[in-house]
Amino acid sequence: MTRLCVPLTGTTCPQMEADLAAATAGGADGVELRLDYLHEWDEAAVRHLLEAAARFPGEVIATYRTAAEGGHCDESEATRVSRLEFVGLTEAVDYLDVEYETWRASANIRQKIGLVCDVDAAETGRPRRRLILSKHNFENTPFDLESTLSVLAREPAHVVKVACKANSVVDALRVLDALRTSAAIRPTIGLAMGEVGLMTRVLARKLGAFLTFASLDAGKESAPGQATLDDMRRLYRWDAIGPATQVYGVIGCPVAHSMSPAILNAAFGETAHDAVYLPFRVEPNYAAFAAFVDGCVARPWLGLRGCSVTIPHKQNLLRYVEQRGGVVEPLARRIGAANTLCIEPGGRDDGTDTRVSAYNTDYRGAMDALLAGLGRCGTGSPPVNSDRNDVGLRRDSAWRTGPTKLDGVSVAVLGAGGVSRAIVAGLRDCGCAVTIYNRTRERAEALAAEFGAEARPNDERAGHRADVVINCTSIGMWPNVDDAPLPAEGLAHKPLVFDTVYNPIETRLLREARDRGCPTVDGVAMFVGQAAAQFTLWTHRPAPTDLMREVLARRLASR
Numbered sequence: 001m002t003r004l005c006v007p008l009t010g011t012t013c014p015q016m017e018a019d020l021a022a023a024t025a026g027g028a029d030g031v032e033l034r035l036d037y038l039h040e041w042d043e044a045a046v047r048h049l050l051e052a053a054a055r056f057p058g059e060v061i062a063t064y065r066t067a068a069e070g071g072h073c074d075e076s077e078a079t080r081v082s083r084l085e086f087v088g089l090t091e092a093v094d095y096l097d098v099e100y101e102t103w104r105a106s107a108n109i110r111q112k113i114g115l116v117c118d119v120d121a122a123e124t125g126r127p128r129r130r131l132i133l134s135k136h137n138f139e140n141t142p143f144d145l146e147s148t149l150s151v152l153a154r155e156p157a158h159v160v161k162v163a164c165k166a167n168s169v170v171d172a173l174r175v176l177d178a179l180r181t182s183a184a185i186r187p188t189i190g191l192a193m194g195e196v197g198l199m200t201r202v203l204a205r206k207l208g209a210f211l212t213f214a215s216l217d218a219g220k221e222s223a224p225g226q227a228t229l230d231d232m233r234r235l236y237r238w239d240a241i242g243p244a245t246q247v248y249g250v251i252g253c254p255v256a257h258s259m260s261p262a263i264l265n266a267a268f269g270e271t272a273h274d275a276v277y278l279p280f281r282v283e284p285n286y287a288a289f290a291a292f293v294d295g296c297v298a299r300p301w302l303g304l305r306g307c308s309v310t311i312p313h314k315q316n317l318l319r320y321v322e323q324r325g326g327v328v329e330p331l332a333r334r335i336g337a338a339n340t341l342c343i344e345p346g347g348r349d350d351g352t353d354t355r356v357s358a359y360n361t362d363y364r365g366a367m368d369a370l371l372a373g374l375g376r377c378g379t380g381s382p383p384v385n386s387d388r389n390d391v392g393l394r395r396d397s398a399w400r401t402g403p404t405k406l407d408g409v410s411v412a413v414l415g416a417g418g419v420s421r422a423i424v425a426g427l428r429d430c431g432c433a434v435t436i437y438n439r440t441r442e443r444a445e446a447l448a449a450e451f452g453a454e455a456r457p458n459d460e461r462a463g464h465r466a467d468v469v470i471n472c473t474s475i476g477m478w479p480n481v482d483d484a485p486l487p488a489e490g491l492a493h494k495p496l497v498f499d500t501v502y503n504p505i506e507t508r509l510l511r512e513a514r515d516r517g518c519p520t521v522d523g524v525a526m527f528v529g530q531a532a533a534q535f536t537l538w539t540h541r542p543a544p545t546d547l548m549r550e551v552l553a554r555r556l557a558s559r
């Protein structure tokens with residue numbers, strides 16, 4: 001079983017002891033004593049720390065990392081090795097992590113570490129003080145990772161480890177390649193550092209790695225890109241990950257603060273779907289997008305089955321699926337953007353028979369939310385249940401038999417960006433009279449011309465007495481929560497107000513609308529709706545939307 005190991009990065013022994021207790025309470029399987037973080041070497045305090053570590057129920061690794069390999073030790077090599085010997089000879093420590101360069105540096109070091117680590121007695125089954133040989137690269141991901149691991153494995157190490165900086169998600173895929181190959185024959189740690197390396201940390205368990213690291217809290221990482229222990233266990237559902245776990249994620253840039261992992265991982269957990277959902281930061285260009293998805297498709301063992309796709313890749317997704325001969329849902333083609341990728345492997349090891357398809361669930365999420373709002377306030381019809389979408393996959397939205405008719409309903413759409421496109425298309429399909437207001441007038445005019453709407457000058461928006469007002473701009477979004485896209489006098493006639501912004505849930509626009517007695521629809525309804533439609537496309541099951549909404553609200557409130 002892959003261990004979930006917490007590095008202890010306190011700068012004093014008492015701090016490390018406190019963190020050791022917290023790691024124990026948090027359910028860590030292992031801890032790494034990062035001795036190089038200690039500001040001073042007080043032997044009595046170190047002994048006390050080691051006594052506490054001996055009581056830790058999991059495994060204990062001792063590491064005294066050189067600056068050359070990303071650590072903080074500035075002592076002489078002789079001092080460093082003698083301190084490693086000191087801790088290694090106590091009962092507290094199960095593994096010593098020694099850099100390959102150190103190991104290779106002298107026969108004297110090999111002899112000393114070798115005696116402590118019992119390297120020639122591996123077959124005796126003695127459980128304590130085994131050797132992890134490691135190699136780190138804080139610049140990039142070398143192309144010869146598999147051979148590096150083989151070189152390390154020629155030494156009498158019990159575990160081999162490589163950790164390198166990933167500069168792209170494709171680098172992270174290469175680290176997974178090396179981990180997978182090596183872990184099949186020997187205990188291996190293979191990690192990519194940096195934000196894009198997160199997938200190597202979470203998927204370590206799927207690929208049978210010896211361990212992965214998780215920080216105790218934000219700010220206590222021993223390397224860039226470590227998720228916290230709590231996020232590994234609760235957000236990514238570490239304990240549920242196994243070799244057959246399917247992988248999903250959100251492709252975007254930036255993507256670190258996306259709420260999608262929280263709600264989709266919770267949905268997978270609730271429905272016992274064996275899957276994990278990760279953020280994938282992909283550089284904002286088509287080549288990077290195509291390289292990542294191609295890389296995943298070429299590795300069917302990875303189990304990537306689908307992705308949410310967000311800014312700035314929604315058009316890249318359409319182009320990609322078209323170029324790869326996949327199916328683009330006609331709705332997505334008409335809107336000119338897709339936000340959902342489905343991947344169906346065909347069975348070949350190289351993935352060449354994999355089928356990809358693209359959908360737009362923003363449209364459904366937004367229109368279901370709006371129709372529910374209209375249903376509540378007595379205008380239009382509430383959504384009906386779903387069956388199949390227009391390329392034959394089951395789905396869960398209001399659009400089974402075609403759009404609900406809203407003839408004669410007038411709608412003012414504020415904004416002319418990506419979300420506006422999906423919403424204007426949906427409104428026009430329903431027969432609404434749509435007027436678009438946007439800061440950049442030309443964008444409003446172009447969008448209006450495409451979908452048979454009207455564009456009016458932005459400064460006329462407060463005077464428009466539409467039945468429905470929809471904010472599709474980012475105005476009012478955190479941190480600019482005191483901004484509103486419409487002056488309050490524009491609400492005097494009590495339209496239904498739908499704000500697509502969901503962070504915060506109650507925007508200034510919605511607050512002012514409620515104060516004036518307007519019915520309102522918040523952005524959470526749309527966000528959950530589009531994610532729920534993705535869930536259904538991927539799993540062919542209805543999504544647990546109440547739970548998803550609850551998780552999102554909790555997460556937004558905790559910010």
Ligand code: NAP
Binds near residue numbers: 501
């Ligand atoms: P986008 O393509 O970048 O469009 C942004 C729109 O906002 C443009 O019309 C832009 O006007 C306008 N805008 C931005 N800053 C402005 C300002 N200071 N003053 C006036 N207008 C401004 O973004 P998008 O993908 O459409 O997303 C728009 C918003 O929708 C997001 O911010 C998010 O809050 C919300 N959203 C919600 C969901 C959901 O599921 N609830 C999903 C996605 C997005 P110009 O054309 O003049 O630049």
